[in-house]
């Protein structure tokens with residue numbers, strides 16, 4: 227069924243688990259996420275980022291995801307990941323996304339608060355939920371995200387921000403990176419505990435790729451309810467595609483994309499199972 231991010235986050239809270247938010251930008255990624263969710267019998271969030279707009283038409287993507295979601299045996303929600311332009315947020319709201327992430331992390335704190343408030347009023351008046359990020363994550367290997375400065379979330383600042391802006395869920399920067407880690411992953415669980423103590427809305431972890439299972443489970447037990455995954459799935463798919471191409475250089479595109487989709491289903495299924503906590 228096609229549902230909202232809010233419903234999936236509530237389910238995650240009730241079951242002390244985290245819902246996987248997979249970055250999706252074409253038919254294969256959406257179908258893989260939904261089929262992996264069905265195999266694991268757990269809902270999934272389809273997260274489309276502003277940076278994919280040129281490649282994949284936002285409105286068409288939303289319509290496609292809605293149909294796939296409606297046919298699914300599990301709850302499926304559509305979320306707008308990292309967005310910097312109000313125009314994209316407006317398009318997402320008009321196209322059926324149930325939640326949007328406004329990323330004002332590159333702005334001054336004051337500007338971020340001001341613009342986030344505006345996004346919240348716009349979204350809430352349309353029944354859409356808002357995710358924001360306090361702190362800024364570094365970029366690791368193989369990521370297509372914007373570069374951040376690695377600033378960790380300050381619990382007091384985050385609590386003030388949530389109260390002031392009325393956002394619905396918050397991404398905290400606690401040591402994960404966008405993409406694959408260059409060094410050893412080291413999540414700041416004490417910091418997460420301090421943040422969770424001061425904030426009563428669902429917490430989000432970006433940069434799930436390559437984070438060891440025990441560190442993920444510990445974060446879930448401390449209140450992480452949504453985990454974003456992108457690079458790890460992409461890497462698995464392109465590795466398999468490279469293998470297929472080396473064996474059969476002129477493989478039909480449909481067969482190559484089927485290979486990618488099957489690989490992503492396997493990878494996403496394992497991730498969803500881990501996020502059950």
Ligand SMILES: [Zn+2]
Nearest residue numbers: 308432433454
């Ligand atoms: Zn992110």
